[in-house]
Amino acid sequence: MGDFMKKNKKILLMGNPNVGKSTVFNEITGSHQHTGNWTGKTVDIAKGKYYYKFTDYELIDLPGTYSLLSSSEEERLARDYLCFEEYDCVVCVVDATNLLRNLNLVLQIIEVTDKAILLLNLNDEAKKKNIDVDAKNLSKLLGIPVVRATARSGKGMNELLEQIYLVSNNTIQNEVHTLFYSNTIENTVHRVTKGLKGNIETDKNLRFFALRLLESDDSFNTSFNAHFGDDILHKGSLRGNINTAKKELEQFGYNGDKYVKSITTAIFEKTNDIAKQTVRTLPSKKEKFEKNLDKILMGKFTSIPVMLLLLGVVLWITIAGSNYPSDFLRSVFDNFEIWLADSLIHLGVSQAIVSLLVNGILRVLLWVVAVMLPPMAIFFPLFALLEDFGILPRIAFNLDGAFERCGACGKQALTTCMGYGCNAVGVTGCRIIDSPRERLVAIITNSLTPCNGRFPPPTLWQLLWLKTAKTSSK
Ligand SMILES: Nc1nc2c(ncn2[C@@H]2O[C@H](COP(=O)(O)OP(=O)(O)O)[C@@H](O)[C@H]2O)c(=O)[nH]1
Ligand SMILES: [Mg+2]
Known part of the structure; x- marks a missing residue:
């Protein structure tokens, strides 16, 4: 009786431990399975049955093995079964996330038999880790069919059954690729x-x-x-x-x-x-994002406009956005001042002292808080976001040439920007500059950046100056 007519085919499942052999076995045989031992061996092997295209199949789940040259009892059993039993096809289950380690056994198996199929399992895990295996090329290099699968969710099982059918009926004739030793x-x-x-x-x-x-x-x-x-x-x-x-x-x-x-x-x-x-x-999502970011932020024509736009947006959000919490804080502090002044007068404190403490010292203090706290609370998180997204280092890189021409370095762009939030932070941030000379330049010139706290006075002076100039020109 020819192979094609034989109605009972025997299929072996082999592979390293934990690659999903038993999962494949359960997926294909369902409840039609039993365990038993093999001719005098103590290790149990699971056997199951399934039916496909008018043929009965027996599937045998052999113990996990790393190599046919190893010597644990389980591994010897798997090796002997492969070498001395009759079967119609061997399915080598491999972990797609660790092909290098798994291929060792596959190469040995295809030296024993030409009736092999490679099942590239744990494909879901490989995708998660951005590992891509070129199944077509792998099949060409090994000379056997390669099927992708995610056994845990049953994916790839139909394709596997079809390939088993083709190999076990000799419809596909594998090419034998022997290794050359010496x-x-x-x-x-x-x-x-x-x-x-x-x-x-x-x-x-x-x-x-x-x-x-x-x-x-x-x-x-x-x-x-x-x-x-x-x-x-x-x-x-x-x-x-x-x-x-x-x-x-x-x-x-x-x-x-x-x-x-x-x-x-x-x-x-x-x-x-x-x-x-x-x-x-393959590049991960983060790497893809960074590549696109590079294209925009470091592009020949886009880098400077995008950089200016970003800085403009950050400053605008900081200045315009901080008006609202500033106004709110001012009204809260004003009410607090009135209440405190009334209470102190009620307690008999003289008007002059109340005026000095509340309308003088406390008012200046609270105004500083109302004016400075909101912009800082907005600017620094925005700045941290730009840094986390990798935008700031790219800006520093772009500006390196320009800063170098002024005898400074690109990293100073960061400390200058930080200076917009607070000069003290900008100056301490100069630690990131390696060269002592460039660090000193960055520290000294940082105070030329008007920080949040110093921003209102120059603005006020400019307004006053403009007004005076206008009046005197009349
Ligand atoms: N994510 C994922 N896990 C799988 C897949 N196949 C099997 N597993 C899991 O891998 C582990 C080992 O599977 P098992 O079938 O016992 O491997 P065996 O030692 O080769 O028989 C189990 O936790 C399975 O649920 C798969 O395709 N994807
Ligand atoms: Mg198992």
């Missing part, structure tokens, strides 16, 4: 592969068995012997063949450790190479 390893592996050809019956890639047998991994050898029977590794031509190959490897300095290291290094380099070609980190 000339010596390739030569010996080739020899052992040839030796295996006449000795064992399997639909798996013989090259993978040869690679593993040369590794002298006892646990793999035991499983190999047990599966193919007849103490195959210790008898006949296979034994001689493997021993000769091992001796040749040793002659070239490939003792046990170096051999394994060469293999793991080659896999690691390949995973790096594939990840580099397929994984991109």
